[in-house]
Amino acid sequence: MFVRITTDQTSRPNSLKHFRLASSSNPIVNLGEYTYKKGKEIYGEKEPAKYVYLVTRGAVRSYKLLSDGRRQIGAFHLVGDIFGLENGGTHRFTTEAVVETTLRLMKRQSLELVAEKDTLVSRDLLGLTTSNLQHAEDHMLLPGRKTSLEKVAAFLLEMDERLTAAGKISLPMSRRDIADYLGLTLETVSRAVSQLHKAGILEFIGSTQREIAILDRGLLARIDLHN
Amino acid sequence: MFVRITTDQTSRPNSLKHFRLASSSNPIVNLGEYTYKKGKEIYGEKEPAKYVYLVTRGAVRSYKLLSDGRRQIGAFHLVGDIFGLENGGTHRFTTEAVVETTLRLMKRQSLELVAEKDTLVSRDLLGLTTSNLQHAEDHMLLPGRKTSLEKVAAFLLEMDERLTAAGKISLPMSRRDIADYLGLTLETVSRAVSQLHKAGILEFIGSTQREIAILDRGLLARIDLHN
DNA sequence: CGGGGGCTTGAGGCCACTCAACGATAGTGG
DNA sequence: CCACTATCGTTGAGTGGCCTCAAGCCCCCG
Numbered sequence: 001m002f003v004r005i006t007t008d009q010t011s012r013p014n015s016l017k018h019f020r021l022a023s024s025s026n027p028i029v030n031l032g033e034y035t036y037k038k039g040k041e042i043y044g045e046k047e048p049a050k051y052v053y054l055v056t057r058g059a060v061r062s063y064k065l066l067s068d069g070r071r072q073i074g075a076f077h078l079v080g081d082i083f084g085l086e087n088g089g090t091h092r093f094t095t096e097a098v099v100e101t102t103l104r105l106m107k108r109q110s111l112e113l114v115a116e117k118d119t120l121v122s123r124d125l126l127g128l129t130t131s132n133l134q135h136a137e138d139h140m141l142l143p144g145r146k147t148s149l150e151k152v153a154a155f156l157l158e159m160d161e162r163l164t165a166a167g168k169i170s171l172p173m174s175r176r177d178i179a180d181y182l183g184l185t186l187e188t189v190s191r192a193v194s195q196l197h198k199a200g201i202l203e204f205i206g207s208t209q210r211e212i213a214i215l216d217r218g219l220l221a222r223i224d225l226h227n
Numbered sequence: 228m229f230v231r232i233t234t235d236q237t238s239r240p241n242s243l244k245h246f247r248l249a250s251s252s253n254p255i256v257n258l259g260e261y262t263y264k265k266g267k268e269i270y271g272e273k274e275p276a277k278y279v280y281l282v283t284r285g286a287v288r289s290y291k292l293l294s295d296g297r298r299q300i301g302a303f304h305l306v307g308d309i310f311g312l313e314n315g316g317t318h319r320f321t322t323e324a325v326v327e328t329t330l331r332l333m334k335r336q337s338l339e340l341v342a343e344k345d346t347l348v349s350r351d352l353l354g355l356t357t358s359n360l361q362h363a364e365d366h367m368l369l370p371g372r373k374t375s376l377e378k379v380a381a382f383l384l385e386m387d388e389r390l391t392a393a394g395k396i397s398l399p400m401s402r403r404d405i406a407d408y409l410g411l412t413l414e415t416v417s418r419a420v421s422q423l424h425k426a427g428i429l430e431f432i433g434s435t436q437r438e439i440a441i442l443d444r445g446l447l448a449r450i451d452l453h454n
Numbered sequence: 455c456g457g458g459g460g461c462t463t464g465a466g467g468c469c470a471c472t473c474a475a476c477g478a479t480a481g482t483g484g
Numbered sequence: 485c486c487a488c489t490a491t492c493g494t495t496g497a498g499t500g501g502c503c504t505c506a507a508g509c510c511c512c513c514g
Contacts (some may be wrong), residue, residue, distance in 0.1 A: 016490060064368060067452045072371030074364060087357035092364060115346070122349045122496065123342075129356050130314035137301060137319060141291060141409025143370050144299030146503090148470065159457055183370025184249035190494055207479070225294045373471090375502070402461065412503060417462055434511065436461060 031105040035099035042084075045094045049086040055079050057220070058101025059172035062093040063180065064082045073181040075135060076165050076173060084108070084193055085128055093181040099172045142182065151182045152192035153223040156202070195221075236393060258332040263324035269311075272321045277333045282306050285328025286399035289320040290407065297416040300408040303400060305390050307344075311335075326399045337439040366407055369409065372451070378409045380450040381417035383429070387441055 033056065034046060036042060042053065051055040053060075060077040074093055077083040084107065086092060138158075145151050155178060159169050171178075175186040175193075183190065193209075196202050201219050205211040215219060260283065263269060269280065272291060280287075282368075301320055304310040312335065313319060342349040365385075370404040374376050382405060386396050398405075401412040409416065420436075423429050428446050430437040441447060 049444075051404060063263075064371075066371060068375070072368045081404055092361070117346070119346055119349055122346055122353070126349070126353045126356060128315060129353060129360060133356060133360040133363055134319070136360060136367055139367045140301050140363055140369075141299045142367075144291075144293060144297055146297075146469095171351050174491090180371075184495080185471060187495085188473085191470090193496070209478095218413055258466090373501095401459095414462080414504085414505095415502060418502095421462070 003026065031107060033098065033102055035102045035103050040097045040099060042095040042097065042103070043091050045091055046165075047091050049084060049089055049091050049108055051084060052082060052108050052111060053077075053084045054104040054106070055081050055083070056104055059098040060095050060101060060103075061098050061145070061173065061177055061181075062095045064089050064093055071180045073177060074139070075132075076181070082128060082209075085125070085132075085212075087109075087129065094154045096204070098177065148182075148184050148188045148192045149195060149222055152183060152189055152196070153220050155182055156196075156212070156214065157224055159219055160217070167213055168205060169212045170213065236364060256308050258334060260329055260331050262327065262329045265324055265326050267324045269322040269324065269330070272318055274318050276311060276316055276318050276335055279335050279338060280304075280310055280311045281307060281331040281333070282308050282310070283329045283331055286325040287330075288325050288400065288404060288408075289322045290322055298407045299316060299410070300404060302359075303367070303404075303408070305399075307353060312352070312359075314356065314373050324400055325404065374420060375409075375411050375415045375419045378411060379405070379416055379423070379449055380447050382409055383423075383439070383441065384444075384447055387444070394430060396439045396441065398439065 009063060025103040031051070034057075042060065043049075044050070057079060060081075061073050062075045062077065062083065064069050065071055065115065075083075076098070077095075083095065084091070105189075111121075115125050116189075119183050119184045130135070142151060142154070143153060163169065171182075179186040179189045182193075193202075193212075197204065199219075201214070201216045201223075203213045203215055205213055240425065263285075269287065270276075282304050284306060286306075287308075287310065288300050289302045289304065289310065290298050290300040292298055294427045302310075303325070304322075310322065311318070327373060338348075339350070342352050369381070372381060383396070386398060400408075406413040406416045406423070411419075420429075424431065426436075426446075428441070428443045428450075429443055430440045434438055
């Protein structure tokens with residue numbers, strides 16, 4: 001049996017760890033790829049967790065709905081990220097495709113069956129959960145960030161780390177998504193981004209407002225004052 | 228070898244899972260009990276994680292300091308809770324005794340050594356991490372809660388779940404601790420508690436303001452509107 | 455009894471939210 | 485190709501809630 005999830009430890013000290021699945025071509029766990037249209041639900045909260053997903057194209061948002069209609073986004077899953085692994089067997093978040101997204105599916109049960117016999121695999125499942133935990137812990141620090149500017153700066157730095165493609169950030173998500181991730185309103189997010197633009201910290205590329213180049217990463221980090 | 232961490236699944240649907248260590252008397256992993264005075268640091272952020280701790284008396288706060296002196300508390304560890312298990316081998320938070328606290332220490336390495344050979348133990352370490360993750364995910368929903376009243380209500384409900392002793396909540400932590408946990412100021416927390424008191428939702432017991440009886444749990448939950 | 459820590463309460467200011475209007479872009483169909 | 489529309493983003497004005505600063509109270513402990 002050859003199933004291994006290996007950690008990519010090359011990232012910066014406090015950055016997220018992303019996992020790569022070496023066995024993605026293994027027919028026993030791999031169930032092929034599926035493409036979800038923009039806004040399509042992948043699974044709902046409290047549904048049984050049958051599959052584990054690897055993002056090969058696009059982006060996914062993971063959120064909970066409050067009774068009054070507010071939405072709290074807990075995480076964005078980007079290309080290369082694995083999500084959907086729930087130890088309890090039940091999903092705790094609803095997930096949707098942010099844009100047109102391709103996912104590689106794996107049977108959760110198969111993975112666990114392997115983990116049962118292979119301690120190394122089991123350790124790597126732990127590593128995956130730890131990675132999620134670390135992200136959640138980082139996100140937990142968010143309420144400590146006072147101003148909207150700090151929060152948006154922290155968000156941009158996170159995205160810069162995770163989907164940097166040659167100095168340019170191509171945000172797949174809308175201002176509303178960002179707002180629901182940060183606990184702000186979309187107007188406040190927009191104002192913060194505008195402010196960073198006027199301050200010369202970032203630049204818009206192209207016609208859309210989702211392609212951003214960060215000009216002064218150091219200043220952004222100082223605004224964030226994470227750590 | 229007989230080391231098992233068993234999950235306590237008797238709690239309510241969305242509540243925290245607490246873990247009990249069946250092998251606490253095992254001399255190989257158990258290194259005895261230590262008592263920490265109020266305010267004493269147990270370990271610092273970025274220190275190597277040598278031990279895993281079980282709270283047998285008191286309470287522990289786990290926090291990070293921002294560069295401008297602000298403090299974000301990520302979790303409170305109460306009697307029966309296990310903390311200090313860091314997969315990376317380095318602590319990501321600083322921990323302090325909130326009040327005089329007794330901890331049972333275990334060598335992290337011993338636990339991992341056992342886990343290496345015993346898949347069941349390995350699974351339970353995963354379970355512990357999952358439990359932490361679940362708490363972090365719940366706490367991540369906090370920024371989505373708009374008002375200070377909602378946040379304080381959510382906090383009281385959490386504490387009610389975790390340290391209920393015959394209908395009375397004995398909070399070990401100060402208003403400042405609560406504030407740093409919720410991302411509010413201590414004055415705002417105080418005002419929110421006062422408001423709940425005036426509304427007849429809770430009652431103070433004794434001379435201190437840390438002994439609280441919740442009179443209308445249903446109303447509290449409606450204020451929280453978690454889920 | 456004085457001191458200090460913890461908690462409450464009040465007054466005022468600022469920042470994020472709310473409501474609203476407008477502009478830009480992309481997709482649709484005539 | 486050009487309306488037409490819908491979605492997304494920006495910007496403005498006004499309000500309200502949380503923070504800040506401050507004073508005072510209570511309880512514990514020396």
